[in-house]
Amino acid sequence: MKFLLDGLLLLSLLILFSLESLVKLFIPKKRKSVTGEIVLITGAGHGIGRLTAYEFAKLKCKLVLWDINKHGIEETAAECRKLGAKAHTFVVDCSNREDIYSSAKKVKKEIGDVSILVNNAGVVYTSDLFATQDPQIEKTFEVNVLAHFWTTKAFLPAMMENNHGHIVTVASAAGHTVVPFLLAYCSSKFAAVGFHRALTEELAAFKRTGVKTTCLCPNFINTGFIKNPSTSLGPTLEPEQVVSRLMNGILTEQKMIFVPSSVAVLTVLERILPERFLVVLKRKINVRFDAVIGYKTKEQ
Template structure:
């Protein structure tokens, strides 16, 4: 693509984003109701999953909570019940396909059809690639992307039959941008973003417009998993601000949510730079060849 056209595209997108934000200040966005929906949240015993469960509980959703930590998921369930929600808690290791499928069958048989699936469970190891152990790499891919596929395969058929549902992928800004000492983690999150995009396209192709998809891509969050986290992308986020953005995105059927929101502009800028570099490699300046016979 012509670099000048790249710049125009970037400016047009920037202007559109500001206009959209300006309009939203005065025109209320229609939000859907999730009252009565059966919501399954993985990784619900801690952090974003726990706070997301509270938000759905406040909106009278029915909840199914999964987590590998029995104490954590039971604490979340108890608080959701206090908020008035009907809750079932399961201890599930999302790195194991068999446990996911077994728990999913119990949910479908004993509780009902999941209509909102929040694939939130995630693990992280911060180390350079050669210091990261094989089992750590495997676990990050098992939990951060493969689990999304197993849960989606388990609950999507009923959503497709009813043409109704919502699949949420909790990914990361690390699924768009890269950072040193997190090669495996970034790779798994790039896969999660790709999963969301491909699934969204496939559902559209199949005409299943009643099934919505949302992908959450925050920078690093203060959840306690990483000590003294830092990022070139901005300040470390608090759980509440991330979950506020996530719930707004779900209720308004947003496909991609960046936290902070200006990251979408940074992404466009980075993509434009990458295209410029590619063009330069493919089409070096004329003076590079001026002495060639």
């Protein structure tokens, strides 16, 4: 009897919360103010990181820009200053834990406690398993996943103490669905999505509801890292449209952002549709890009 009552209660809550979510789709979400916040962005010397820095600069945040490319972050910082924001640059190798920790210590000492952390730095190698060199696999995980642990361990304590802050994980649609010849990248992005989800639950367990989390999962972006990408899900995304969605998601405290939204539908379908149908569906989606193939089939 208890099982039946619990089932009825859960069903009623499912209907209620589903209706609530449907109604909220038609109500514009209030955007929070981030003026004066200290925002740290990794991989800020180009692409998504650079454009995200510009948007935070327009909102009068104090910016801390990390990148391994000194010239790139100096260019980003110069533009942010033109937009009226204070910008501090640090040359940091996000594949190196000790470099991250020592740089974080300098940031806290010289600038203050970071309240918005954007883990954006990433690397990708478009090749099959055999053509991907061991150091490339290691670096993929060091930058795309492990760096998130080190930066978060460095800056989250102050956020938890103040019960105020935001951790942003820039992942990928490849963190939910896979394609050939991106084995290391997909694996690392699955881990990044898992990091975001587990961190979200851990913060809830600590009752630190003032520390928010957001995860960005876009399809192919026109940043030059992947050559000649194409898919029937839609055209290659421009960085500006991705950053627009990201900023809106941060300011309205969305937990998961899919760009385009059809990626979210695909992730659900993969869990419920028959495997043979999924094979046909993926052929129709037809994800393609230039890749290095190291595996050679034996001649018959």
